[in-house]
Amino acid sequence: MKRATLATLAAATTLALPAATAADTVDIGLLLPFSGVYASLGNEIEAGFALGLATYGNELGVEIILHREDTEVTPAVGLARTRKLILQDDVDAIVGIVSSGVLGAVRDLVDGAGVPLIVANAGNDEATGEACSPWITRVSFSNGQVNRPMGRWMAEQGIETVYTLAPDYAAGRQMIEGFAGAFTEAGGTILGSDFTPFQQTQDFGPYIAQAQASGADALFVFYAGGEAISFVNQYASFGAGDDLPLYGSGFLTSQLYVDAQGPSAEGVITALHYVPTIDNPENAAFVAAFRDATGRTPSEYAVQGYDAARALVEALETGARDRETLGAALRQVSFDGPRGALAIDPATNNVVQPIYVYETVTGEGGMTQIVLAQLPAEADPVNGCAMPSMPTN
Numbered sequence: 001m002k003r004a005t006l007a008t009l010a011a012a013t014t015l016a017l018p019a020a021t022a023a024d025t026v027d028i029g030l031l032l033p034f035s036g037v038y039a040s041l042g043n044e045i046e047a048g049f050a051l052g053l054a055t056y057g058n059e060l061g062v063e064i065i066l067h068r069e070d071t072e073v074t075p076a077v078g079l080a081r082t083r084k085l086i087l088q089d090d091v092d093a094i095v096g097i098v099s100s101g102v103l104g105a106v107r108d109l110v111d112g113a114g115v116p117l118i119v120a121n122a123g124n125d126e127a128t129g130e131a132c133s134p135w136i137t138r139v140s141f142s143n144g145q146v147n148r149p150m151g152r153w154m155a156e157q158g159i160e161t162v163y164t165l166a167p168d169y170a171a172g173r174q175m176i177e178g179f180a181g182a183f184t185e186a187g188g189t190i191l192g193s194d195f196t197p198f199q200q201t202q203d204f205g206p207y208i209a210q211a212q213a214s215g216a217d218a219l220f221v222f223y224a225g226g227e228a229i230s231f232v233n234q235y236a237s238f239g240a241g242d243d244l245p246l247y248g249s250g251f252l253t254s255q256l257y258v259d260a261q262g263p264s265a266e267g268v269i270t271a272l273h274y275v276p277t278i279d280n281p282e283n284a285a286f287v288a289a290f291r292d293a294t295g296r297t298p299s300e301y302a303v304q305g306y307d308a309a310r311a312l313v314e315a316l317e318t319g320a321r322d323r324e325t326l327g328a329a330l331r332q333v334s335f336d337g338p339r340g341a342l343a344i345d346p347a348t349n350n351v352v353q354p355i356y357v358y359e360t361v362t363g364e365g366g367m368t369q370i371v372l373a374q375l376p377a378e379a380d381p382v383n384g385c386a387m388p389s390m391p392t393n
């Protein structure tokens with residue numbers, strides 16, 4: 001565990017806030033993968049979170065004590081670390097979680113303990129659907145939300161048949177389900193789907209060959225982190241691109257690792273809730289500040305960490321300081337951020353946001369993104385969520 005004080009006591013007189021006292025301290029668990037196939041994602045979310053606290057939290061007059069825990073990419077590890085944060089560190093709220101599998105594993109614990117969780121990545125549809133909780137607020141995306149619009153958009157482009165590939169775990173299955181449902185509803189046909197063993201597949205060649213043999217118009221995939229780098233590089237070497245153009249969930253060609261793919265990513269078309277080339281003043285300021293702080297261009301993972309910090313600060317600005325008051329305040333946050341207008345849907349506690357279709361191309365300083373379409377703000381269907389009211393302890 002690392003204790004880090006990011007926002008120290010500031011002069012309360014400068015703020016329209018309750019006067020800061022020594023008791024204005026909150027303990028926050030930062031629960032991310034710092035090892036394993038999603039380690040770079042965890043580090044990027046942490047960098048965005050630190051920038052968000054520095055940007056919005058410095059004047060707050062509240063001392064934020066961070067308790068940093070590594071989930072790896074393993075549900076049982078994530079559950080053990082969450083238990084430690086809640087029982088031993090007595091945190092007031094938790095921020096983080098990258099893997100849908102880890103989110104599924106900790107859902108009952110945070111819900112039962114009444115600890116607010118700001119989800120800063122994991123798209124698990126159930127956490128804001130049939131397993132929704134007043135304690136879980138997601139500022140990142142849901143797996144269905146990112147992929148449904150792309151299913152409709154690809155059908156509109158005249159693509160009639162698609163083959164799909166994704167890692168075999170909750171996020172892979174839900175991303176493909178979201179895409180395929182919308183694509184078929186819009187008149188398309190899925191010719192075949194494969195799910196590759198998660199964190200274990202070294203050679204994607206046999207799966208790509210199978211997709212090519214299907215005769216589909218296009219291949220649609222979800223991969224992220226180290227698997228996205230291997231997949232895109234192997235796909236380019238395989239040389240199927242002319243017959244079978246590559247589309248995907250935008251994590252495939254994330255700014256975070258697109259330079260490790262380099263020209264292999266050229267021309268790949270994907271969809272996501274954020275790309276660093278979005279043209280609005282909040283994004284320009286964020287990109288400049290993130291580059292100053294880290295020397296690199298921010299990805300969707302960075303903006304998710306940044307917006308998670310901003311949501312936490314907005315909740316603290318209402319005077320919330322403990323689990324119950326923070327939990328209630330987090331569900332009310334809304335602001336214009338780098339990805340556009342952001343609000344939490346009270347029916348599910350999932351973020352509502354536009355989705356961008358983008359093409360990856362070679363730019364001056366490395367690979368970059370051209371936005372092809374901004375699709376309207378997408379709220380999830382309630383997916384079986386009957387949101388309970390917040391219990392009062």
Ligand code: PHB
Pocket residue numbers: 098099100101121122123124171223224225251
């Ligand atoms: C997930 O497991 O929900 C997940 C992981 C990595 C991503 C997106 C979603 O880039």
